[in-house]
Amino acid sequence: MSLRVLVCCGSGGVGKTTTSAALAMQAALCGQRVAVLTIDPAKRLADSLGIGPLSNTPQRVPLQHIGIETSGHLDALMLDMKATWDGVVRRFGGSHQAQQRILDNRYYELASTRLAGSHEYMAMQRLYELYESGDYDLILLDTPPTRHAMEFLSAPQRLNGLFDEGVMHWLSLPRSKRGFKALERGSEVVVSVLKKLIGAGTMEEIAEFFDAMKGMWAGFQERSAAVDALLASDETRFVLVTTPAPAARKEAQEFADLLAETQRPFGGFVVNRVVPFPGPQTRITPAQLPPRPDAVPEETWRAASLALLAAADRQQTLADGEAKAMAQLREQAGGSVSLWTVPELEADVHDLRSLAILAKHLAPAIQELGQI
Template identity: 40%
Template sequence: MSAGDLRRLLRDKRIVVLCGAGGVGKTTTAAALGVAAARAGRRVLVLTIDPARRLAETMGLQESGPEPTSIPSERLFADGPWGTGLLDVWMLDPRAIFERMVHQLAPTPEAARAIVDHRLYRFLSELVAGVQEYAAAEALDAFLTDGRYELILLDTPPSRHALDFLDAPGRLARFLDERIVSLFGPEKRARGGRLWHGAQAVVDRVLAGIFGAGFTQEMRGFIGAFGGLFSGMRLHTERLHQRLASPDAAFLLVTSPEPASLREATWFRETLAARGLPFAGYVLNRSWAHDDVLAAPEALLEHTGGDRHAEQAVAALSRLASVEQARAQAHRDVLDRLTRHLPSGTLAVAAPDAGAELEEFSGLVRLGDALAAG
C-alpha cells in the first residue's frame, strides 16, 4: 500500500487503537506513530498500558502520574524548526481513573467522597473483574469528550484479552445492576414484594453469619451508594462503542514475521470484523521487508589486492549476506501475503527493528518517519 495511507490515517482519525500479541513492539509502534503525527502538526496523546522501562525512559514518562506527560518541543522538533504539534504520553493508572469516574458520576461531591473514602472502595477497585480494562475505556472516553487532543493512540494489553476494554464497562455495570445492588442496599424496597424481601433477608443472614452484622451493614451501605453510578457507566459504554465503530476510529494490528504473531493478527482481524469495528491494516514490525536491496559484499573483492585473508573475510561476509538477503525476502513474502487480501482503503506497512536506537528519543523520530514513509 502507499505511504500516504498511513499518513492520512494519522492526519484524519481521532482514535487509533493498536492490537497485537506480546513482544511485537506494539507500544513502541504506538509511540513512534504518536511522534510522527505530532511532528506533522497534530495534538496527540499516546495512552499506554505498561511500557518497557527503556521506552519509558526514552520518552521521559513518569510511572502512574496523575496527568499525561508532555514531550518538550525541543525534543520533538530537535532536528528542525518547531512545529505546531503537541505530544503527550500517559501510562494508564486504573486507580486514578476509577476515582475520577466516581467523582464524575456521583450526584454530589459529598457522595463521591463518601464512596472513595470508604474502606471497602480499595477492595472493590482491585478485585472486581474488569476494573483495569474499564479504566482504559473510561480514560479513552474522557479524553475524547474533553476535546483536548486531535488524535489518541491507545496501546492495548499484549494478549488476546486486548479487546476486553470494550466489554469491561458492561461487565462492571452488570455487577452493579440495580437488581443485584438492591439485595445489598441499605433499605429494603417498599414495592419489592414478599419474594424480594425474602431474598434480602436470606442475604442478610448469610452475610451476617460470615462477616458479622456490623461489617454486613457497612458493606450494604457502600454497595448501595456505589450502585447509584451504574446508569452513568452504561451511558459511557454505549458512547464509547459508538465512537470506536465510527469513521473517526481505526484499529491497527501490529505483528512480527513470526508465525505465532501472524496467527494472533489473523485472530484479531476476525474479531474486529465480528464486532463491526474498523480495521485499518497491519504494521509488520521488527522486519527486514523494508530493505528492498542489500549490497553484495562481493563488490569488495576488487579492493582486496589479492590478499588471501581479505578475500576470506569477503567470503565470510558473502555467506552472512546471503542469510540476511533470504530473511529479507521471507519478510517481504509475509508482507505480500498480508497485503494480498486487504480490503480497499486498508494498509500493510513494514517497520524495522529499532533496537538500540530507542535509547534516544531521536530513534523514535526515525522510526516514526520510517512508518509514515511506508
C-alpha cells in the first residue's frame, strides 16, 4: 500500500476531529501503525482516548481497554504550535547563537502562535516530521476549522509570503544606527507612521525579530516545497467530511472543486451524522400502543400516540431526503467518487467504545483507501 497520509477537511463542527480519530482507529484495527494528529480536539474526545491530555509527542491509545487485539497500534497527538515552531527554529535557524536569538525575541512567542496561517503551516510541519520518522504506516491529519475551504490549502503560501524577502527587506532593512532609513519613499512614510503609532523602540524590536528570522527563509521554503509535494503525491488522499446539511455539503463540494483545481488527490466524502433508515423494529402499530394512563389527559395522549405512529415515516422521509442529497453530491463530483456514511449516534462521541462504533462504519473507507 502506498497510502501514507489522510487529510480530513471540512467546514466547522462537521466532525473532522472525530472522523480522523475513527479512521485512524479502524486502520490500526487492520494491523497498521497509525498516528492521528488532531487540532484542538473537543476536550471530551481527548479525554476519551484514555491517555489524558494530548501533547505534541505521540501517545499510545490503549485499544486493549475495549478488548481490541491487533498487531497494529494507534498513537494520538495534538498540535502544539509553540513546540513545533521551536523545532522548526532549531532545524532551520542556523548556528546555536542564531537560533537562540530568535527563541529569545520578545515577539517570537506572539508571532509563533498568532501569525495568520501559522496553525495550518505548523500542522503540515508536524505531519511531515511524523512522515519522515518512518514510525507510521499511516498518518491522519485533522484540520482546523476553516471559514472557507480555501484557507487551509493556501495557508503555507500565505505564511511564506510573510517571510518573503520583500517583507523582510521592508521591515528589517535598510537600517542605519540611528534607526530605519527606508530606501523607497513609500515605505519611508509607512515606517515613520508606524514608528509614531507603536513607538520606535518597538519597531526596532519587531525589525530585529524579522531580521533574525531571515536566516530561516531558505529552510522554510525548502520544507514547504517538500510538504507540498507530499500533499500532491500518490501517498496522500484528502477526505472531505461533511454532514447532510446543505451548507456543509456546499462547502464540501467547493472543497472538492478546489482539490481538483490544485491537483490534490481526492479520496472521497465522509458524510457524518446521517439519519439511518428506520428498521422494521422501529415501526409501531396502533394495536401495540398501551392503554392511556389515567394521569395523561386524552388530548395529550392522542397527540403523543400520533407522533409515535408517524415517527418511523418521518425518519424514512428524512433518510430519503439525505440519500438524494448524497447522490447529488457524488454526481456533482463526477459520479465515480467514493462516499461513505457515518450515522448520527445518540450521544456525543465521548469514549473509546463510541469511537469504535464509528470506526466500524468507516471500515469500507479504510478498505477502499488501503487499496491505493
